[in-house]
Amino acid sequence: MDLAAIPFAKLIGITPSNNEFIFELVDDVKYTNHLGTVAAAAQFSLAEFASGQWMINTFPDIAPKVIPVLRKSEVKFKKPAFGKVRAKVNVSNEVILQFNHQLTQSKRALISINVLVVNDHDEAVMSGIYEWFIQLKQD
Numbered sequence: 124m125d126l127a128a129i130p131f132a133k134l135i136g137i138t139p140s141n142n143e144f145i146f147e148l149v150d151d152v153k154y155t156n157h158l159g160t161v162a163a164a165a166q167f168s169l170a171e172f173a174s175g176q177w178m179i180n181t182f183p184d185i186a187p188k189v190i191p192v193l194r195k196s197e198v199k200f201k202k203p204a205f206g207k208v209r210a211k212v213n214v215s216n217e218v219i220l221q222f223n224h225q226l227t228q229s230k231r232a233l234i235s236i237n238v239l240v241v242n243d244h245d246e247a248v249m250s251g252i253y254e255w256f257i258q259l260k261q262d
Contacts, residue, residue, distance in 0.1 A: 124186065126176045135165065137172050144209040145173040145180075150243075161204035166249045170238040171196070173210035174253040177236060181219065185226070189257050194233065198251035206243050213237045222257075231258040 127137050127146065136154075140147040148154055148161070148169050156162040171193060179186045214236055225232035233256055240249040 124179055126172050126179070129172075131168075132172055135168055137169060140209050144211045144241075145176050147207060147209040150206040158203070159205075161206075161208055161248070163200060163249075166200070166204060166208060166240050167196075167198060167251070169208060169210045170198070170240055170249065170251045171253055173212055174236040174238050174251075174255070177212040177214070178234070178255065178257075181214075185259075189226075189259055192256045192258075194254045194256040196251055196253045198249060200249050201247050204240070204242055204248035208240050208242055208248060210238055210240050213239065226257060226259065231256070233257070 125139070126132055127139055132146075136148060136151065137146045138149065139145070146169055148165055154161050154165045175191065175193075178191060214234075218234065222232050222234040233254055235252050235254045238251045238253060239247055240251075242248050
């Protein structure tokens with residue numbers, strides 16, 4: 124599944140990126156706020172969608188069998204963002220193994236996904252932790 128096809132992602136213009144980045148927002152005035160920088164809500168949404176797509180890409184076998192719900196998030200805006208912004212994910216192998224174990228044992232699990240949003244100069248403009256609650260669908 125490509126989360127960029129979800130109506131809200133289409134509405135705000137989230138598009139697939141390349142290399143280590145999952146999604147991006149192009150340089151467009153529609154993403155700017157009253158200061159002329161990329162709005163916090165746009166960056167937050169970009170990072171949230173990237174965290175969800177990362178899960179789908181990382182766990183393709185279980186993706187259709189679960190109900191994922193964003194449980195909480197914590198973000199930090201590091202510097203004003205201008206132009207195109209891109210999101211990438213960093214999750215340790217240990218977190219992945221713990222998640223798989225918990226989901227197998229309990230049929231539900233939490234996973235925290237670290238997301239970094241960068242500008243065109245690869246400078247971090249926002250970082251976030253998106254915690255997802257994942258539950259296996261009942262047969």
